[in-house]
Amino acid sequence: MPQLINSKGFYGDFGGAWIPEMLHANIEELARAYAGILETDGFKKDFSNLLRDYAGRPTPLFYARRLSGHTGAKIYLKREDLCHTGSHKLNNVAGQILLARRMNKKHIIAETGAGQHGVATATVCALMDLPCTVFMGEKDVARQEPNVMRMKMLGAKVITVTSGTRTLKDATNEAIRHWINNPSDTHYLIGSTIGPHPYPDLVARLQSVISEEIKQQLRQKENRDFPDYLLACVGGGSNAAGTFYHYIDDARVKLVGAEAAGEGTGTGKTAATIATGSPGIIHGCRTLLMQDSDGQITGAHSISAGLDYPGIGPLHAHLHKTGRATYLAITDKEAMQAAHLLTRLEGIIPALESAHALAALEKLDFKNSDIVIVNLSGRGDKDMESYMESMAHRE
Amino acid sequence: MNTLTRLFEKKKQNLLSIYFTAGYPETDSTIKIINSLQAAGIDFLEVGFPFSDPLADGPVIQQTSQQAIKNGMNLELLLDQLKSAGSSVTLPLILMGYLNPVLQTGMEAFCRKAKESGISGVILPDLPPEEYEADYKELFKMHDLHMIFLVTPETSQARIRKIDALGSGFIYAVSSSSTTGRQDTFTSAQTGYLKRLQSMNLQNPVMTGFGIHNRNTLQTVWENSSGAIIGTAYLNALIKCRDEKQAIKLLMDRLGIEKPMNL
Numbered sequence: 083m084p085q086l087i088n089s090k091g092f093y094g095d096f097g098g099a100w101i102p103e104m105l106h107a108n109i110e111e112l113a114r115a116y117a118g119i120l121e122t123d124g125f126k127k128d129f130s131n132l133l134r135d136y137a138g139r140p141t142p143l144f145y146a147r148r149l150s151g152h153t154g155a156k157i158y159l160k161r162e163d164l165c166h167t168g169s170h171k172l173n174n175v176a177g178q179i180l181l182a183r184r185m186n187k188k189h190i191i192a193e194t195g196a197g198q199h200g201v202a203t204a205t206v207c208a209l210m211d212l213p214c215t216v217f218m219g220e221k222d223v224a225r226q227e228p229n230v231m232r233m234k235m236l237g238a239k240v241i242t243v244t245s246g247t248r249t250l251k252d253a254t255n256e257a258i259r260h261w262i263n264n265p266s267d268t269h270y271l272i273g274s275t276i277g278p279h280p281y282p283d284l285v286a287r288l289q290s291v292i293s294e295e296i297k298q299q300l301r302q303k304e305n306r307d308f309p310d311y312l313l314a315c316v317g318g319g320s321n322a323a324g325t326f327y328h329y330i331d332d333a334r335v336k337l338v339g340a341e342a343a344g345e346g347t348g349t350g351k352t353a354a355t356i357a358t359g360s361p362g363i364i365h366g367c368r369t370l371l372m373q374d375s376d377g378q379i380t381g382a383h384s385i386s387a388g389l390d391y392p393g394i395g396p397l398h399a400h401l402h403k404t405g406r407a408t409y410l411a412i413t414d415k416e417a418m419q420a421a422h423l424l425t426r427l428e429g430i431i432p433a434l435e436s437a438h439a440l441a442a443l444e445k446l447d448f449k450n451s452d453i454v455i456v457n458l459s460g461r462g463d464k465d466m467e468s469y470m471e472s473m474a475h476r477e
Numbered sequence: 478m479n480t481l482t483r484l485f486e487k488k489k490q491n492l493l494s495i496y497f498t499a500g501y502p503e504t505d506s507t508i509k510i511i512n513s514l515q516a517a518g519i520d521f522l523e524v525g526f527p528f529s530d531p532l533a534d535g536p537v538i539q540q541t542s543q544q545a546i547k548n549g550m551n552l553e554l555l556l557d558q559l560k561s562a563g564s565s566v567t568l569p570l571i572l573m574g575y576l577n578p579v580l581q582t583g584m585e586a587f588c589r590k591a592k593e594s595g596i597s598g599v600i601l602p603d604l605p606p607e608e609y610e611a612d613y614k615e616l617f618k619m620h621d622l623h624m625i626f627l628v629t630p631e632t633s634q635a636r637i638r639k640i641d642a643l644g645s646g647f648i649y650a651v652s653s654s655s656t657t658g659r660q661d662t663f664t665s666a667q668t669g670y671l672k673r674l675q676s677m678n679l680q681n682p683v684m685t686g687f688g689i690h691n692r693n694t695l696q697t698v699w700e701n702s703s704g705a706i707i708g709t710a711y712l713n714a715l716i717k718c719r720d721e722k723q724a725i726k727l728l729m730d731r732l733g734i735e736k737p738m739n740l
Contacts, residue, residue, distance in 0.1 A: 102533035107631035377578035
């Protein structure tokens with residue numbers, strides 16, 4: 083597996099572990115343990131069995147014929163939406179819970195925005211008989227009720243977070259505080275490539291199964307193991323990290339991330355961190371983030387709760403700074419249009435998050451022969467309320 | 478000479494320090510609060526500059542920080558307020574807050590302005606000792622500012638030694654692994670941890686914070702370290718009284734300190 087970080091957990095200028103001393107022992111324990119455990123044969127075997135038999139991997143690489151005709155390139159969809167629980171989130175959760183068990187942790191805590199990571203965590207905790215607590219902002223609890231109910235049905239305790247912006251940012255703060263208060267037998271299961279080292283690297287490695295499968299599947303379908311373009315949406319950046327992972331050193335492949343512009347990058351109602359952010363520290367990590375001139379972290383805005391985060395994983399800040407990847411800002415409206423287009427052309431209702439990656443197709447100049455892979459990170463069931471509202475407007 | 482250094486040379490025991498959030502309850506409360514705490518005989522203060530995401534703090538400091546940000550408090554304004562107070566403030570002041578606002582000011586400008594405003598030392602809980610040593614140590618020395626590090630019950634002996642060698646002023650011993658601790662007495666594990674720190678003969682004095690809010694916890698801390706740092710219990714008194722003089726009276730009463738000077 084390619085090594086993307088240095089020994090201190092930095093991707094170039096970004097990353098590291100900027101944490102209060104109260105977290106030092108926990109983070110150091112995890113940082114010492116994770117890489118070794120992930121490389122053991124026992125872990126690899128358990129992880130791949132769980133992904134195959136429980137998550138339903140490998141997920142298909144689907145040639146989207148009509149979308150290809152519409153776009154003028156050969157478009158494949160990596161169907162992470164067909165993973166158990168409806169998104170790529172399960173890959174990371176399965177891996178981290180196997181890791182936590184090997185580290186003798188007895189409780190799992192997690193943060194969630196849209197609820198997809200919370201549901202995935204509650205699911206694997208039910209499977210493994212581990213108590214699970216999920217922190218979720220009050221605003222997200224209100225707008226993602228079905229996922230709250232799923233978590234509860236799965237036996238998780240959902241804690242409504244009322245501090246700060248009452249969204250993912252503050253749910254993450256609250257999960258970290260809980261970990262400070264319960265340091266010894268709890269594993270904090272971060273859902274994206276954010277947070278202090280080793281989390282960004284840990285999550286990227288566990289999600290790298292996406293690009294590993296793409297290589298094999300392309301070889302069968304196209305007789306070559308690399309595409310011309312890889313597209314993925316970016317909030318914290320875990321599905322994009324997994325999609326890019328095995329191609330980061332392959333200059334033949336253009337990497338494109340789609341971040342959520344909200345109402346537009348100039349409107350102040352945005353979650354486009356690369357377009358509007360600056361370097362700073364959020365949740366223990368040096369990266370790009372949205373902040374005011376005093377260094378206060380500002381609230382994000384996106385129609386998609388899963389991208390509604392004012393920071394971005396340090397890997398993506400690095401890929402942006404070095405020019406290795408391109409990040410496009412997609413508005414709520416563009417994402418909504420792309421979701422409807424995919425639904426009508428291919429019979430697939432995507433998650434609003436993934437719709438941002440689809441909308442990026444409209445912004446790139448392809449040759450007809452280009453092979454383009456869009457990571458369809460999740461399915462759209464959870465977004466039906468937003469879709470229903472947009473249909474009412476259209477009619 | 479750095480006023481904090483001078484304080485610890487004169488006084489080795491039963492020190493009492495208070496943390497407050499600058500900009501709470503009002504933008505211009507800062508100097509009034511400092512004056513009232515100085516009059517009450519508090520030994521030194523941690524002046525908290527607010528941050529939107531105070532990871533290591535409990536609900537009270539979160540709420541006061543949020544209000545302070547709403548009131549328009551920021552690092553620059555705070556340093557201006559402290560500078561304009563001038564020589565009327567004689568007790569040592571420590572700045573305490575998170576790294577991100579400091580980075581937006583720039584560490585060099587921050588150190589220079591802090592020194593100009595009469596600051597003795599700085600606590601930045603999310604600046605790891607390793608990063609401080611690599612990037613900022615010389616800057617703090619140059620400006621005669623103490624960098625104060627935290628240790629917790631989970632911190633290993635080797636790491637405590639390293640922190641003792643790297644930091645100066647004092648060591649901030651976090652009494653428990655809790656951001657909100659509200660027990661009436663310290664557990665034997667907590668007391669044992671403070672005794673262990675004492676027996677290490679560290680070069681820096683140890684000040685204990687987190688969870689000190691009554692006579693019992695204060696006495697335990699005084700018996701087992703150089704002094705106590707009180708944050709949440711003071712802010713709770715301030716929230717209740719809405720008046721800085723009444724607040725410190727109430728706190729002193731709860732701590733069982735009978736005759737606050739000059740009150």
